[in-house]
Amino acid sequence: MNILILEDEPLVAKNLEKLVQQLLPQALIQGPLASIETTLTWFRKHPEPDLILSDIQLADGVSFDIFQELNLSCPIIFTTAYDEYAIRAFKLNSIDYLLKPIDKNDLKCAFEKFSRWQQNSPTELFSEQLRNLLHDLENRNVRQYKHRFTAHHQRAVVAVVDTRIAYFVREEVIWLVTTDNQRLITDYASLDEVEDMLDPAQFIRANRQYIVRKDAIESYRTHYMGKIELTLIIPAKEEIVISKDKAAQFRTWFEV
Incomplete structure (x- = not known):
């Protein structure tokens, strides 16, 4: 059996060759090719x-890009340090993907899948592997952000969904200000605590005093010194300013 190795890290390639020789001593190893x-x-x-x-x-x-250009028919076992490529890999004759560093037992299981691939319909096997992959990805620990926040309104405790939040502000205590301009006291100890619970795609730490929701920003303008001044749909008591150092990061975030 001929096995071609594509790997641009010499030490990783050497270790992979060693594992293949241990598991499949009869195999003829080609490569490694690095580009x-x-x-x-x-x-x-x-x-x-x-x-x-x-x-x-x-x-x-x-x-x-190689496999799309050549349209190869031979199966592939992908190795990667990034889960994000896994779904795409299964569209390209992949029978498995292994996360680095490569574990010997994982590689052995991949070779066993290859053996089954030789005996079964590739389409049928790919469908099975894709179902298993999706199941694995769905059950991994994915960061969950908070979408409901409790606050005090008069003598009651109320829950505010994140889409109703305009901003959080620190004024001795942490206040939550809603899109209809309600100011509610929260029990959070700091803005750092609040920031850690929020989806960074929707909220940004403008400065030490404010965390602002993207949809609550009506517009912004760049100050001549490079800092950014925000205008919100609900006016704050004071001007909300983003420093010059964070200006580029803000513009990228705001445009997405």
């Missing part, structure tokens, strides 16, 4: 291998 360019050149001179072990991030780009 898209060298891989494309290699395929112009060699027939397809029986199996490819491919890192996703190579020296000059992502290996997906």
